Amino acid sequence: MSSDPRTTRDRILDAALQLLENKGEKPVRMSDIAKAAGLSRQAVYLNFPNRAELLIAATRHLDAREDVDARLAESRAATTGEARLALWVRAWGDYIPVIHGVSRALTAMAATDPDAAAAWGDRMSAVHQGCTAAVAALARDGRLAPDLTEKVAADLLFAILSVNTWEVLRLERGWSQADYLSEMERLARARLLGATAPGANT
Amino acid sequence: MSSDPRTTRDRILDAALQLLENKGEKPVRMSDIAKAAGLSRQAVYLNFPNRAELLIAATRHLDAREDVDARLAESRAATTGEARLALWVRAWGDYIPVIHGVSRALTAMAATDPDAAAAWGDRMSAVHQGCTAAVAALARDGRLAPDLTEKVAADLLFAILSVNTWEVLRLERGWSQADYLSEMERLARARLLGATAPGANT
DNA sequence: ATTTTACTTTACACTGTGTAAAGTTGACGT
DNA sequence: ACGTCAACTTTACACAGTGTAAAGTAAAAT
Numbered sequence: 001m002s003s004d005p006r007t008t009r010d011r012i013l014d015a016a017l018q019l020l021e022n023k024g025e026k027p028v029r030m031s032d033i034a035k036a037a038g039l040s041r042q043a044v045y046l047n048f049p050n051r052a053e054l055l056i057a058a059t060r061h062l063d064a065r066e067d068v069d070a071r072l073a074e075s076r077a078a079t080t081g082e083a084r085l086a087l088w089v090r091a092w093g094d095y096i097p098v099i100h101g102v103s104r105a106l107t108a109m110a111a112t113d114p115d116a117a118a119a120w121g122d123r124m125s126a127v128h129q130g131c132t133a134a135v136a137a138l139a140r141d142g143r144l145a146p147d148l149t150e151k152v153a154a155d156l157l158f159a160i161l162s163v164n165t166w167e168v169l170r171l172e173r174g175w176s177q178a179d180y181l182s183e184m185e186r187l188a189r190a191r192l193l194g195a196t197a198p199g200a201n202t
Numbered sequence: 203m204s205s206d207p208r209t210t211r212d213r214i215l216d217a218a219l220q221l222l223e224n225k226g227e228k229p230v231r232m233s234d235i236a237k238a239a240g241l242s243r244q245a246v247y248l249n250f251p252n253r254a255e256l257l258i259a260a261t262r263h264l265d266a267r268e269d270v271d272a273r274l275a276e277s278r279a280a281t282t283g284e285a286r287l288a289l290w291v292r293a294w295g296d297y298i299p300v301i302h303g304v305s306r307a308l309t310a311m312a313a314t315d316p317d318a319a320a321a322w323g324d325r326m327s328a329v330h331q332g333c334t335a336a337v338a339a340l341a342r343d344g345r346l347a348p349d350l351t352e353k354v355a356a357d358l359l360f361a362i363l364s365v366n367t368w369e370v371l372r373l374e375r376g377w378s379q380a381d382y383l384s385e386m387e388r389l390a391r392a393r394l395l396g397a398t399a400p401g402a403n404t
Numbered sequence: 405a406t407t408t409t410a411c412t413t414t415a416c417a418c419t420g421t422g423t424a425a426a427g428t429t430g431a432c433g434t
Numbered sequence: 435a436c437g438t439c440a441a442c443t444t445t446a447c448a449c450a451g452t453g454t455a456a457a458g459t460a461a462a463a464t
Contacts, residue, residue: 027314040443108313155375164366173357191392242412
């Protein structure tokens with residue numbers, strides 16, 4: 001009992017994440033989380049004011065555990081815009097399966113709970129920034145398709161890389177993660193990259 | 203009162219659709235629908251066994267009212283694969299705003315109700331068939347990108363044309379419908395079309 | 405005139421969230 | 435050893451929303 005070094009709060013969050021990740025087709029209830037954490041339902045409410053805040057905390061907990069910042073920052077190391085785009089697509093694309101469970105719960109919650117909506121909005125805003133940065137790197141190299149503004153290109157990349165697109169291709173259409181990644185990269189390149197001009201790069 | 207030629211069932215469905223369409227951020231309850239239809243909540247349950255069936259019926263009602271089949275069949279008139287792709291993207295892309303409200307309610311319901319999930323799955327299956335047909339027309343013209351199978355191309359097109367992508371670009375990112383349509387067409391063309399070969403078309 | 409149809413009204417069971425309050429238990433300080 | 439404090443448990447209940455049940459009503463159909 002006392003051999004578990006985690007705080008009660010962390011045990012609750014870990015339990016919640018495990019339930020959300022584990023093929024959980026059925027909605028995860030507060031009592032399910034409590035049971036999985038080996039606590040009474042009330043004990044969960046002693047640690048989190050409500051379900052929305054628990055899910056939000058779970059997302060942050062997961063982000064910390066998986067070091068999302070480090071993962072997403074990887075693409076910044078790229079020297080060319082093209083390489084940066086590829087790394088960005090793969091970094092985020094490989095993180096989607098990790099957050100998929102909590103993402104579903106949080107977006108479902110967002111329909112009724114403004115806090116949940118705001119929390120998910122923050123997440124997505126960070127991803128959009130990553131898209132904007134990748135597009136900016138392309139533009140800096142003069143490799144952005146000439147018929148695209150950076151704004152439109154970033155929005156398109158963001159839409160392509162939505163969790164929903166991952167769900168559709170990976171879960172409904174049965175694609176492998178490897179296929180998903182390479183096809184997303186090809187799709188992004190096909191639309192975002194301009195033709196390689198002979199005398200480009202000023 | 204008796205001046206309304208619609209059946210009670212239709213009045214309920216119309217009321218439900220209006221509530222779902224009307225910027226309804228808040229979830230639409232059975233009692234809301236009853237009130238909007240000018241009926242008691244019980245009367246709604248006399249016409250539909252449960253909320254899921256009502257939403258499913260509302261979707262079909264809307265499809266009939268808007269003649270979705272005719273809209274989506276329009277693209278079949280195209281002579282070239284390229285034209286067919288363009289018409290298909292626009293036909294479905296212009297239908298998304300129409301079904302958006304009911305779509306949100308139905309997909310939210312799908313998380314807990316298998317019938318709702320199946321009904322939405324049917325819808326999407328029809329859309330996927332449209333994508334498959336458009337891709338097949340491209341392939342017939344020898345215009346499909348050589349690094350794509352018809353299956354992968356159809357899945358990609360289907361993913362691009364998801365309701366979620368429309369929501370992201372149109373509602374979150376603030377795109378106009380015209381921008382959405384033209385950019386989706388450009389995106390699809392950029393990835394799906396092969397280079398125009400001089401001596402193509404056998 | 406009575407039956408049927410299409411309702412209304414009232415009431416209640418059920419699920420899941422969230423609140424409230426009293427009771428238990430072990431660790432910790434004095 | 436004693437009290438107290440924190441971290442729980444247990445029990446109970448309010449509330450919303452769905453769905454069920456049953457009795458009542460009023461107009462239309464037969």
